[in-house]
Each structure stands twice: as structure tokens, then as C-alpha cells.
Amino acid sequence: MDSRDKVLDQYSSKLYKNRKEHVIQIEDGEPNVIAADTRAIPGIMTNRGCCYAGCKGVVIGPLKDVVQIVHGPIGCSYYAWGTRRNKAKGDENTKNFLEYCFSTDMQETDIVFGGEKKLKKAIKEAVEIFDPACIMIASTCPVGLIGDDIHAVAAEAEEMYNIKVVAFSCEGYKGVSQSGGHHIANNGLMKNVIGTGDAKPVKYSINLLGEYNIGGDGWEICRVLKRIGYNIVSVMTGDGSYAEMKNAHTADLNLVQCHRSINYIAEMLKTKYGTEWLKVNFIGIEGIKQSLRDVAAFFNDPALTAKTEAVIADEEEEIAVGMVYYKSMLKDKTAAIYVGGSRTHHYINLLKSLGVEVILAGYEFAHRDDYEGRQVLPLKMDADSKNIESITVVKDPTKYRTFHTEERIKELKEAGLPIESYDGLWADIADKAMITDDYNQFETEAFLKLLKPDIFFSGIKDKYIVQRSGVPSRQLHSYDYSGPYAGFKGALNFARDVTLAVNTPAFSLVQAPWKSEPTLIGNLGGME
Amino acid sequence: MLDVTPKEISERSALRINPLKTCQPVGAMYAALGVHNCMPHSHGSQGCCSYHRMFLTRHFKDPAIAASSSFTEGASVFGGGSNLKTAIKNIFDLYEPDIIAVHTTCLSETIGDDLVTYITDAKIPEGKIVVHANTPSYVGSHITGFSSMITGLIHYLSVNTGEKNGKLALFPGFVNPGDMREMKKLMTLMGVKYTMLPDTSGVMDSPMTGEYTMYPKGGTTIDDIKDLGNCELSLALGEITSTPPAESLKNKCKVPFATLPLPIGIELTDQYIMALNRFSKNEVPYIIEEERGQLVDILLDSHKYSQNKTVAIYGDPDTVLALAQFTLEMGMIPKYLVTGTPGKTFEAKANELFEKFGVEGCTAKGNADLFELHQWIKNDSVDLMIGGTHGKYVAKAEDIPLVRAGFPIVDRYVHSYLPLVGYKGAMRLAEMILNALMDRQDRDCADEDMEMIM
Numbered sequence: 001m002d003s004r005d006k007v008l009d010q011y012s013s014k015l016y017k018n019r020k021e022h023v024i025q026i027e028d029g030e031p032n033v034i035a036a037d038t039r040a041i042p043g044i045m046t047n048r049g050c051c052y053a054g055c056k057g058v059v060i061g062p063l064k065d066v067v068q069i070v071h072g073p074i075g076c077s078y079y080a081w082g083t084r085r086n087k088a089k090g091d092e093n094t095k096n097f098l099e100y101c102f103s104t105d106m107q108e109t110d111i112v113f114g115g116e117k118k119l120k121k122a123i124k125e126a127v128e129i130f131d132p133a134c135i136m137i138a139s140t141c142p143v144g145l146i147g148d149d150i151h152a153v154a155a156e157a158e159e160m161y162n163i164k165v166v167a168f169s170c171e172g173y174k175g176v177s178q179s180g181g182h183h184i185a186n187n188g189l190m191k192n193v194i195g196t197g198d199a200k201p202v203k204y205s206i207n208l209l210g211e212y213n214i215g216g217d218g219w220e221i222c223r224v225l226k227r228i229g230y231n232i233v234s235v236m237t238g239d240g241s242y243a244e245m246k247n248a249h250t251a252d253l254n255l256v257q258c259h260r261s262i263n264y265i266a267e268m269l270k271t272k273y274g275t276e277w278l279k280v281n282f283i284g285i286e287g288i289k290q291s292l293r294d295v296a297a298f299f300n301d302p303a304l305t306a307k308t309e310a311v312i313a314d315e316e317e318e319i320a321v322g323m324v325y326y327k328s329m330l331k332d333k334t335a336a337i338y339v340g341g342s343r344t345h346h347y348i349n350l351l352k353s354l355g356v357e358v359i360l361a362g363y364e365f366a367h368r369d370d371y372e373g374r375q376v377l378p379l380k381m382d383a384d385s386k387n388i389e390s391i392t393v394v395k396d397p398t399k400y401r402t403f404h405t406e407e408r409i410k411e412l413k414e415a416g417l418p419i420e421s422y423d424g425l426w427a428d429i430a431d432k433a434m435i436t437d438d439y440n441q442f443e444t445e446a447f448l449k450l451l452k453p454d455i456f457f458s459g460i461k462d463k464y465i466v467q468r469s470g471v472p473s474r475q476l477h478s479y480d481y482s483g484p485y486a487g488f489k490g491a492l493n494f495a496r497d498v499t500l501a502v503n504t505p506a507f508s509l510v511q512a513p514w515k516s517e518p519t520l521i522g523n524l525g526g527m528e
Numbered sequence: 529m530l531d532v533t534p535k536e537i538s539e540r541s542a543l544r545i546n547p548l549k550t551c552q553p554v555g556a557m558y559a560a561l562g563v564h565n566c567m568p569h570s571h572g573s574q575g576c577c578s579y580h581r582m583f584l585t586r587h588f589k590d591p592a593i594a595a596s597s598s599f600t601e602g603a604s605v606f607g608g609g610s611n612l613k614t615a616i617k618n619i620f621d622l623y624e625p626d627i628i629a630v631h632t633t634c635l636s637e638t639i640g641d642d643l644v645t646y647i648t649d650a651k652i653p654e655g656k657i658v659v660h661a662n663t664p665s666y667v668g669s670h671i672t673g674f675s676s677m678i679t680g681l682i683h684y685l686s687v688n689t690g691e692k693n694g695k696l697a698l699f700p701g702f703v704n705p706g707d708m709r710e711m712k713k714l715m716t717l718m719g720v721k722y723t724m725l726p727d728t729s730g731v732m733d734s735p736m737t738g739e740y741t742m743y744p745k746g747g748t749t750i751d752d753i754k755d756l757g758n759c760e761l762s763l764a765l766g767e768i769t770s771t772p773p774a775e776s777l778k779n780k781c782k783v784p785f786a787t788l789p790l791p792i793g794i795e796l797t798d799q800y801i802m803a804l805n806r807f808s809k810n811e812v813p814y815i816i817e818e819e820r821g822q823l824v825d826i827l828l829d830s831h832k833y834s835q836n837k838t839v840a841i842y843g844d845p846d847t848v849l850a851l852a853q854f855t856l857e858m859g860m861i862p863k864y865l866v867t868g869t870p871g872k873t874f875e876a877k878a879n880e881l882f883e884k885f886g887v888e889g890c891t892a893k894g895n896a897d898l899f900e901l902h903q904w905i906k907n908d909s910v911d912l913m914i915g916g917t918h919g920k921y922v923a924k925a926e927d928i929p930l931v932r933a934g935f936p937i938v939d940r941y942v943h944s945y946l947p948l949v950g951y952k953g954a955m956r957l958a959e960m961i962l963n964a965l966m967d968r969q970d971r972d973c974a975d976e977d978m979e980m981i982m
Contacts, residue, residue, distance in 0.1 A: 011622075012617075012621055015618065015621075015622075039598065039600055040574060040596075040598045041598070041614065041618060042595075042596065042597045042598045042611040042612070042614045042615035042618065043569070043595045043596075043597075043598075043614060043615030043616065043617070043618035043619040043622075044595070044598075044618055044622070045593070045594075045595050045596075045622075045623070046574060046596070046598065047578070048574045048578065048598075049574060049575045049578040049579070050573040050574050050575025050576070050578070051573075051575070052573075052575055053575045053578070053579070069543070072634070072665075073551050073634045073664075073665035073666040074544060074547050074549060074550060074551055074665070074669070074868075075550050075551030075553070075554065075576070075579065075634075075665050076551075076575075076579075077544075077547070078547050078549075078550040078551070079550070079579035079580075079582070079583060081546075081918075082918075083582070083586075090531060095531075095532050096531065096532075097532065099529065099530050099921050100530075100532075100545060100546060100899070101545065101546050101547060102543060102544070102545055103543075103544045103547065104542060104543070104544070105544035105547065106634075106666050107666055107667070108664070108666050108667050110666065111634075111638055111666050118542045119542075120542075121541060121542035121543070122542040122543040124542075125538070125540050125541075125542055125543040126543055128538060129534060129538060129540075129543075130532055140634070141572070141573055141604070141633070141634055141635035141638070142634045142635065142638040142666065144604075145604060145635070145638045145639060146638065172572075172573035172574075172575040172576070172599075172635065173573045173599045173600060173601055173603070173604040173635060174601055175600075175601075176600065177574070178575075383602070384600055384601070387601050441593070441623075442622045442623070445740070459582075460582050460585050460586060461578070461581050461582060461585060461591075461592075463585070464585060464589060464590050464591045465591045465740050466740075468591065468736060468737070468738075468739070468740040469738070469739060469740040470738045470739075506736075510736055510737070510738045511738070
């Protein structure tokens with residue numbers, strides 16, 4: 001019996017029927033169809049979060065100059081306060097609100113009589129104390145149930161205070177995971193923020209989408225992009241701001257790092273403003289090099305192309321010795337990676353370049369296109385996906401502009417440039433790797449015992465469970481408070497941290513000496 | 529750091545900024561983790577469960593297990609009964625706990641899910657148990673939820689069989705496993721037979737063995753919870769947190785109770801020891817007397833570094849009150865005492881304390897937040913802050929030394945293993961407070977004023 005059967009056979013027939021579609025072993029040359037983005041089973045100890053976590057926690061959370069008022073009881077805002085490492089810096093023109101946590105702290109009376117009055121008052125107080133340019137409101141479960149109209153409150157406040165006020169109905173029960181929240185956030189930003197600025201387009205300008213600046217990743221990527229000569233219009237949304245995002249429609253090109261959380265905006269920018277998007281991966285040396293070369297190929301300016309090669313050579317040289325050393329420490333090890341909806345893929349090649357093979361992988365909330373590639377789109381909508389609003393945008397009559405002609409785009413696509421394309425995790429996963437979608441505690445424990453990876457990458461909920469069983473465990477959501485891991489320098493940081501993890505001296509101290517050596521020393525009778 | 533916090537204080541009645549509390553369910557989850565072989569279960573959206581597990585794991589640096597009813601939009605409309613039924617089956621099948629402790633969320637409370645009926649109708653395997661507590665997030669705080677889960681366990685399980693067991697029932701309050709260990713140590717030294725509920729020691733501070741076990745050795749056993757009904761007396765430590773469960777044990781099983789503040793510092797630990805002494809009628813052993821004497825000696829030796837220093841203490845109500853009393857014993861002035869948990873008792877108790885020690889110019893506020901505390905500090909600063917991690921931004925912005933004590937501490941290690949309670953805990957606190965103040969003196973003094981000996 002193979003490992004997959006050994007794990008799945010322990011399930012009851014009902015669970016087996018559900019999970020067998022989500023757990024597959026990669027067979028090279030096969031289509032490797034996987035079920036994804038469906039309901040988690042109650043009681044199974046899924047690692048997933050909720051719609052609110054995807055909207056407020058992930059996508060809008062990093063916008064630093066926005067007062068983000070969470071409308072609901074206190075917990076939801078409290079848990080999203082400083083817990084995701086989306087770093088940001090304010091300056092004399094940019095107020096930074098990310099060190100703050102705002103909530104309407106709804107009480108029982110608000111639930112019974114409605115919370116709109118308190119929300120209006122909270123907005124008034126926020127305006128009076130902070131005078132922000134933008135306020136965003138995120139609703140939590142009870143708000144949707146009692147029917148508070150947060151969008152009407154937002155519209156009224158926008159009028160009253162002459163600032164931007166955007167509401168997001170991202171109640172936790174919507175959809176099946178964080179993913180629905182990403183979509184809701186994308187819609188709200190597209191409808192209300194992007195395209196409202198009046199900046200003029202600048203040459204070789206770029207938006208970086210789906211980069212949340214965890215541990216400073218976005219800063220490291222932007223440093224390299226700026227070195228080559230690109231102008232960064234906005235980063236969505238790590239260290240991002242309302243002020244910058246307003247003008248995102250002026251960029252020549254969109255780069256998509258996290259496909260899952262932001263592909264909607266990428267698509268809508270293309271339809272509405274004519275901006276092409278490229279899937280990039282700034283994690284891992286090969287990924288960065290390919291991505292930088294793809295961007296250069298898009299602009300096709302000999303000076304930019306030459307500068308790209310010069311920067312690649314220079315950056316690579318700086319880390320070369322270190323990478324050789326860490327590879328010598330890590331080669332032939334195996335790894336398991338369970339992250340959200342894109343990052344698992346991003347790290348596979350970085351690990352490969354360090355000689356580490358990923359034998360067990362999965363996503364919390366990815367869709368089939370994140371695994372199998374966008375060629376599987378459009379996917380059939382189930383009842384849960386239909387509950388998440390999908391908006392349609394049309395060509396903006398004044399702001400629509402294209403960098404290349406349609407023919408030129410066709411040529412570039414034919415030349416292999418990943419314009420509007422993403423091949424998914426399957427493009428880089430090793431043959432025979434075990435994949436679990438919406439991984440749960442039971443499967444994690446079972447597969448770890450069977451497959452015995454040398455290192456495990458996941459989040460805080462699994463970290464200590466895995467470490468307790470003697471396997472080094474690093475968080476790939478928060479980078480265990482290290483980073484950046486993106487870019488050339490980030491790759492070196494990552495290699496260093498993984499090397500530290502697998503060589504932690506305390507692992508050799510787990511066994512107490514009396515467990516293996518006799519502690520009672522004496523003579524048996526008659527031996528004198 | 530916190531650059532947009534203005535010095536001018538304005539009245540707020542709707543906008544909570546930088547809270548000093550979180551919601552009920554996480555407290556309920558923590559309490560349930562203190563029951564042996566128990567799976568906490570969150571009846572609501574997945575996000576609640578995920579956030580609470582993260583919160584607890586980050587504080588304890590140990591696994592915090594729990595399952596969720598994984599509500600979807602459909603369940604929110606039609607009720608979560610079938611989700612709970614499925615969850616109960618799957619949890620017993622896959623994770624094999626002896627007991628599932630369900631807590632509600634603002635979602636299931638708002639739609640009015642009837643947990644009693646759901647649990648009565650659920651298929652529960654022979655010998656297994658499901659209990660629940662109502663923990664609406666829009667009432668009280670995590671402290672309320674902690675307290676409600678203990679009450680729920682008593683309500684479902686404790687029985688007065690008519691035969692006394694000679695034991696003391698101890699409700700430890702919202703404290704760390706290290707504190708629970710110290711409370712137990714003192715009971716053992718005093719010859720007191722006890723049941724403590726919950727007991728997260730051996731669960732949330734369990735040792736590295738090279739093998740993961742979902743249910744570590746610690747936790748109050750189900751039999752002991754049942755037998756709580758036969759205890760002679762219950763002792764509720766931390767009046768705000770522990771009175772409700774003590775009252776429910778009295779109402780259900782006629783076990784009389786006494787309440788005491790958390791035993792932090794000298795006098796409050798004295799009260800704890802005296803209560804144990806009255807219960808066991810055993811003489812206080814020398815080892816306890818020795819610890820106490822050492823602590824008093826330390827306070828006398830070091831008084832010049834602590835006396836008249838002002839301190840802001842923030843966090844959970846019982847913890848803040850008890851810490852405040854100890855700082856007063858050290859001669860300090862607890863200038864600001866704040867908690868996010870609502871309720872009038874906190875302020876009343878704090879004011880009693882100020883009066884008792886004859887300190888002036890001190891302010892206490894319940895249902896407050898860190899933003900407000902920061903504004904007070906901006907207007908009139910303090911020498912030291914004591915509280916959890918979230919205060920470190922204020923400490924940095926205002927350049928005030930910070931001693932981490934209470935919940936949550938998500939940016940340091942070891943804290944959950946060691947006590948704040950008991951004479952030993954106070955010794956540890958005294959060391960942390962003195963180090964913080966004296967390190968600051970070393971850091972700030974002119975070179976010529978550096979003291980080799982202090």
C-alpha cells in the first residue's frame with residue numbers, strides 16, 4: 001500500500017470520499033487533477049482561516065495610510081493587529097497606521113439594535129483624531145447577520161468628511177476560506193481606489209501585485225527593480241498606500257507575485273486600463289533571474305536588458321559564496337511545505353537550488369488553477385463560490401492605454417513570455433511528490449510519519465506540533481520573524497535560516513542519558 | 529513609533545483603538561486546554577478557531593489544538609446544527625479525545641444556535657463527553673470566556689454525591705502554567721488535597737520528548753471535575769475571573785467558596801497560604817517561611833532602586849490588581865492601572881488599593897485601551913511599564929522600560945514556564961522590575977556616574 005492509501009484508508013467512508021479528491025501523488029505525464037476551493041469538513045482541524053482574514057488580514061491590511069476600522073466585536077481586529085509582518089514605513093507625507101488596531105468593539109446592544117450608529121460615530125472619532133485621507137471598513141460575521149448597511153455608512157461618511165471611505169463586506173462565514181476575502185478586497189479596491197488618482201504615466205513603470213512585504217520582501221524586490229531602472233507606481237499591498245494605489249492604472253506593466261490573492265485585480269486592470277500582467281517569482285535565484293529577464297523582454301529596450309544582466313551578475317556574485325556553503329550544508333535533504341495559495345510554489349525552486357527536494361506539499365486555500373495552471377480556467381462555480389461577488393469592468397474611455405499593440409503581445413506570448421499566464425505548482429513539483437489540498441492536522445501528522453521529511457515549512461499552528469516530533473520546522477507565513485527571503489539577498493537569508501534550523505544543537509539533547517544508560521549500579525548477590 | 533497618537537485626549541465612545549482585551553472564545557479555548565484529553569471546539573467560522581489557536585500558540589510556543597464547525601453562509605442562515613453534528617463525529621473518529629468542550633462565537637450566538645439541543649441530539653460514542661459554554665464575543669472579554677468555560681464544565685460534569693472528598697477546589701484564574709505549578713506546589717507543601725480547574729500545566733508547557741502527543745500528560749481529569757461537587761471548599765483566585773465558576777459550583781453542588789486576589793507579592797501570597805492553612809490545619813512548613821523571608825530581604829536590600837518609582841500596569845483585571853499591590857509593597861507608585869475588560873469591580877478594587885497604601889495621583893480605568901494609556905503617559909510619564917507585548921510600542925515611543933508580565937507575551941520566551949504567583953513568583957518579578965530600572969540607570973547615566981556596585 002502506498003503512503004496515500006495508508007493515510008486515506010484511516011478515514012471513514014464519508015471522509016474518504018471527500019478527501020481522496022484533495023490528496024494526490026504527482027505522476028509525471030498525467031493530468032494530476034486535484035479538488036480545491038471546496039468546503040472544509042467540520043471538525044477535521046483544517047488550517048484555514050476565514051473570509052475576513054483574507055480581506056482585512058491579507059489584502060487591505062498592509063495599506064499603511066488607511067485607518068482600517070473593523071466593524072464587529074473586538075476579537076477580529078485584535079487578531080489582525082501586527083500579526084502578519086507586512087512591514088511599512090511612514091514618512092512626512094504618509095501617516096502610518098499599521099501600529100494601530102481600530103474596532104467598533106460591538107456590544108450586545110449593538111447586535112440587538114444594530115451597529116450602524118456606532119460605526120458612524122467611530123468614523124467621526126477617527127476623522128477627528130487622525131484626519132486620514134482614507135478609511136476602510138471591514139465587517140465581521142455578526143454585521144452581515146444583523147444587516148448593518150456598511151456601504152451606506154461609508155457613502156455618507158465620504159460625503160460628510162470629504163475623504164475616501166470604502167466598505168468591505170467580508171464576513172467570516174463567506175466562501176470556504178480566506179480566498180473569498182481576497183476576491184472581495186480586490187473588487188473593493190478596483191471599484192473605489194484604483195484609477196481615482198490623476199498622476200501622469202511615467203516611463204517603464206510597474207505595479208508589483210500580490211507582494212505583501214513580509215519581512216521586507218517587497219523592499220528587497222523594489223531595490224533590485226529600481227536598480228535596473230524601473231519606476232514602481234504601487235505595490236499591492238505590502239508597504240502600499242492609498243495614495244499610490246490610486247494611480248496604479250498609470251503603470252506600463254503589472255507583475256503578479258502571489259497569483260491567488262490578486263489575480264482578480266490583474267485581470268481587471270487589463271480589461272479596464274489595458275495593462276498587461278506577467279506572472280513573476282522573486283523567490284529563489286532562478287525565479288528572480290527569469291522574472292527580471294521576462295520584464296526586460298516585455299519592455300525590449302537594449303539599455304534595460306543590458307542593465308538587467310549587469311544587475312543579475314552583480315547581485316548573484318554577492319551571494320555566490322554563501323549559497324555554495326549553504327548548499328553543502330543542505331544538499332540531499334527533503335522538505336514538506338504547506339502554505340497558503342501561492343507560496344508553496346515560490347519556494348520549491350529556491351529549495352531545489354539548495355539541493356533540497358520537496359516531497360510533500362500543499363495549499364490551504366488555493367484554487368485548481370494555482371495547482372494545475374490557468375489553462376483549467378474557467379472553473380465550474382459551486383454554491384459557495386457563487387456567494388462571493390464577482391464584478392465586471394469595462395474599458396475606461398479616457399484612461400485605457402496599451403504599451404504594446406495586440407500583435408506585439410501575441411508575438412511576446414508566442415516567444416514564451418508568461419503574459420496573463422501561470423502554469424501553477426505542477427510546473428515545478430517533483431514527480432511522486434504528495435500533494436494535499438486544504439491540509440489538516442490528521443493528514444499532516446500521518447504523512448510526516450510516513451514520508452519523514454528533514455524539514456517542514458508551514459505556519460504557527462503546525463510549527464510546534466512538528467518540532468515536537470523532532471522535525472525542524474520553520475514558518476513560511478511569517479518567516480519566523482526573519483527575512484527578507486525574496487530577491488538575491490533574501491535567498492541567502494533563507495538558506496542561512498534553514499541551515500540553522502536543521503543544525504540546532506538542542507535537537508541532539510532531546511534524549512536524557514538515563515533513558516539509554518543504566519542508572520542503578522550494584523552487585524548481584526553471590527558475586528563477591 | 530505610534531507617531532499619529534496625539535497628546536490631547538478626546539472623548540471616545542465608539543472607536544476602540546489598540547485594545548487591551550480580546551474576545552471570549554479564546555479564553556474558553558485556553559480553559560478547555562486545561563482539561564486532560566480534551567479537544568476544544570469553536571462553533572463558528574474557521575477564522576475564529578484559526579486566530580485563537582495562533583494567539584495561544586504564539587504566547588505559549590506550544591501547540592494549541594482545537595477544531596472548528598467551519599460555518600459557511602448556508603450554516604449561518606439555516607443554523608450550525610449539522611456542522612456541529614459532523615464535527616463531533618469527525619473529532620471522536622480522528623482525534624480520539626475523551627471530551628469535546630464546545631464554545632460558541634459571535635456568529636453562532638447571533639443566529640441563536642441552541643447548543644443544548646444540538647448536543648443532546650448528537651451521536652456521542654459510549655464513554656465520551658461533549659460539553660459547551662456560551663461565549664458571545666460581544667459580551668465581556670477573553671476573561672469572561674475563560675470563566676464561562678470553567679462554569680460550563682462544572683455545569684455539565686460536577687456532581688455532589690453526598691460524600692465529601694476532603695479536597696479543596698482551586699480556580700487558579702487566567703494565569704500561565706508556571707503559575708499553576710507554583711499554586712500546586714504551595715498546596716502540596718501545605719498538605720492540601722486539591723483539584724485545580726483548569727490546569728494547563730503539563731499541557732501548554734509540556735516537555736520536548738521527540739514525540740508529538742495531541743493530549744499531553746497534564747490537564748484536570750474528567751473524574752476530578754465530576755468530583756469537584758464533593759469538595760469541602762472552593763477557593764477562587766482572582767475575584768473577577770474566578771468568582772463565577774466558584775458560584776456555580778456552590779449553586780450546583782453546595783460547595784462553599786472563598787475568593788482571594790491572585791497571590792502575587794507578599795501580602796496576597798500570605799492570604800493564599802493562610803487560606804490553605806485554615807483548610808488543612810497544617811502548620812506552615814519552614815520552606816515556605818524561608819521563601820517569604822528571602823523575598824522580604826530582597827525588597828529591603830533593593831528598596832532604593834524601586835521606591836517612589838512610578839509604574840503603569842496594563843492587562844487582565846485580576847493580574848493588574850495583584851501586580852499593583854506588589855509594586856506598592858516595593859514602594860512604587862502604580863500611577864496608571866488599566867484593563868480592557870469591562871466591569872466596575874476593577875476600578876473599585878484599584879481605588880481601595882490606592883487608599884490602603886495612601887498613594888495619591890493614581891488612576892485606574894476598566895474598559896480602557898492602550899491608546900488612552902499612551903495619551904496619559906504622553907501627558908505625564910512613568911518610570912516603568914508592566915504588561916504584555918502590545919505595550920512595547922508605547923514603551924519604545926516614550927522610551928520607558930517595560931517588564932513583560934501577563935497576557936499575551938508573544939515576543940519573548942520562557943515566561944509561561946515560570947510563575948508570577950507565590951513568593952518565588954514575586955522574587956522573579958522583583959528581579960525583572962529591578963533589572964529593568966537598574967539597566968536603565970546604567971544606560972542613561974554619564975560615564976563618570978557609572979556605578980560598579982549597586
